[in-house]
Amino acid sequence: MTLNAHFRARAEIDLAALRSNVRALRARAPGSAVMAVVKSDAYGHGMVPCARAALDAGATWLGTATPEEALALRAAGVGGRVMCWLWTPGGPWREGIEAGLDMSVSGLWALREVTAAAKEAGRPARIQLKADTGLGRNGCQPADWAGLVAEARAAEEAGTVKVTGLWSHFACADEPGHPSIALQLAAFKDLVAYAEKEGIEPEVRHIANSPATLTLPETHFDLVRPGIAVYGVSPSPELGTPASFGLRPVMTLKASVALVKQVPAGHGVSYGHHYVTPDETTLGLVPVGYADGIPRHASGRGPVLVGGAWRRVAGRVAMDQFVVDLGPDGGAVAEGSEAVLFGAGDRGEPTAQDWAEAADTIAYEIVTRIGTRVPRVHLNDLHDLHDGDERPDDDDPDDH
Template identity: 55%
Template sequence: MRRSQAGEEQGAVGVVDLRAEAVVDLAAFRSNIERLRAAAPTSQLMVVVKADAYGHGAATCAREARAAGVPWLGTALPGEALALRADGDRGRLLTWLHSPGQDFAPLVAAEVDISVGARWALDGVVATGGPARVHLKVDTGLGRGGASREDWPALVAAARRAERDGVVRVVGIWSHLSCADDPTCDCTARQIAAFEEACAVARAAGLDPELRHLANSAATLLTPAAHYDLVRPGLAAYGLSPAPAVATAAGFGLRPALTLRARLSAVKHVPAGHTVSYGHATATRRPTALGLVPLGYADGVPRGAGRSAEVSVGGRRVGILGPVAMDQFVVDLTGLDASAGDEVVLFGPGADGEPTAEDWARAAGTIGYEIVTRLGSRLARRYTAESATGWSGCSG
């Protein structure tokens, strides 16, 4: 992708796509970073930019985070980390999702910190000849990656041997929380206790890592006991609530950074009984004005939200009729003076009454994480330094 002076990400052919755009408010992103920094003032801050920065554009958000003084970035996949290096990022960077057979040499050469949660991963890192920076991961109760309590002592001992051999440097010990978004659950306290035990085992084996890290977005905002030396917020950095049952984004002092909007590509009037979209399961109950929105599930709009989600047209919320198709969906514009070309806001900060990503999550029976991360590659991003107003065509 290349960037125009207007701050748009453009495809190789530079074709202007006037149908839709995702506008990312970088001022909101910076504000969220400051809010998270204030929530954990004694810890270093990592901003997680996996999954294309939760749909916001990894390269741009990484640069913006660095400009805001963020010392650490985090990615899930090795390719995500190497792409940031190729874009010029030279700061501290951790990647953590690997599979047996992974070639760790490019990560070591690029000075990317590598998570190690199993013996095969440590062996793979050692095979590069190093020197490699590793973060040992322990499973404290999530049941996903990380060494089990039974396997942890052997992994720690092997890592210490590799450290003495000068092949690796154990930079960190870390784990991930399962229910930090529910402060009424005692599972976070149990995980903290398990993490403390794992750190004690590592110390007893002779390891002295500079960092211990456990807190995700929710724990950064809700659980100071989990902050340790580094916190790793992801979703909250982009202004969505990581614990909507506890507080909204505004309640946490966060500002949603992404607004997804499109232009109506058609407006037509149909009689009562006219079927809408696939399956003939939806029919108009009265003479109805239909508006066609040129976005669909190929762009990341949840198909299952079709009959319950709303969009904003002319400052008024209107409902979707029928299922969302691959490239488009239909809305009920009855009573509105709307025309082809008018703006449709699918979701945004909510300050002007438009739906939010959390509203769409409820409509789709999912979580806000999925709504923003599923935005497809056909949808270009445009970046502003303050809350987005007006319309600009974007590049596909």
């Protein structure tokens, strides 16, 4: 197969697969609402199209890290409830209030800034109080929880905020049986019970991320917050494969072979000559590199499907390109042939997990790091169809 000549490389994003994944996650937590996390440009998949597809499939909340991401969703006309949690002093609190965001508060400084913004806006802010139950990142320490709850309750009585949620985040939900899971869950229940005793009446209580959504039903509460699982990537190989959870990877990364050439035995390949051809062979140039998000740590190991066979990166990954050894006959590969770096894996191609193992990292990083000069091509986008167009069948594998 050859790619459209316009494309040096592209990331194909199958929104039918994403919708199917959201439905599968909803089935895992039938008594809970679903927040599809679309932070970091939807883990590299394209935030706005993915957000819309998630809502189409029944997610009722969207989650972002930064307020700028959340405001970008609103600017694009995306509806649903939108929550954002990574605030810094001086952030766009008033803009968030006016956009109807749910904004996380982890400390008194944030509560005071958001209440001041609510007074300026002339309307109450929707906030969610985050507890640090053991992850040790953002969130209010248990020792400080009473003070935060008291001030939030006073702000509610003053009409400047409405506490819509109480939440936390697991440290080790992707490690089956880790003792911190039970400890964090117990701490969360205690902190929620205290806040409710003090008069907080949240709409939602939530702690379940992707691994907890998939494997820990006792953590589901009113809302689950799947992130990487929405995109069909398993949060941990120890938990299971995407297929074992009824998920399908959404991103397929392709490039067009830029050059095919014969070289003699003993020919050095790429910087440092860490690969030297053992025999006369054919080299293929794949025009993506670490500037596109291809991990340099996968030099010599990253897998690519070219000409119907798996190849490995030969030598170092450079900024804009890498090389594969196609063997003596070149495997019928020519300029313009398709090189598939990763995809769903059911058509013989490597997966993001294969690249993660080659680069000693996690699959989250592989999909999220794909750079902006690789265009995202969104397939099966219901919002791009004109009236009368045939809509793709999400249950038909040919539409994937």
